[in-house]
Amino acid sequence: MRKFQGLVFSVMVLLMSAPAIPAWACDAMGPNRHVGVVTQIDPKAGTFTIIDAQKQKPVTFTAPKKVLDAVQIKRDFIITFRLDGQRMIAEAVVPAG
Secondary structure, eight states: OHHHHHHHHHHHHHHHHGGGOSTTOHHHHOTTEEEEEEEEEETTTTEEEEEETTTOOEEEEEOOHHHHHHOOTTOEEEEEEEEETTEEEEEEEEEOO
16 A cells, blocks of 8 residues: 555655746747747748747747847747737747757
């Protein structure tokens, strides 16, 4: 019985610490920030897309030319943005690593 309780306790500790594993999780960055790998840049549309580090889902930002020029495919970035209705407008990007 003690071995079973020890196993249950170990699994609970592991599961509780799992959300803290990603070093750059978006929630940990604070409001109006996302972290992820850039997967697509569309200069004509003025957008770029990342795979969100926390939820592993695509997130698309509208961005001015200076931000689009700063991002690079397959690189991690921290994006600071503001909401404009349903659109996320990237205001600044910083390499995340």
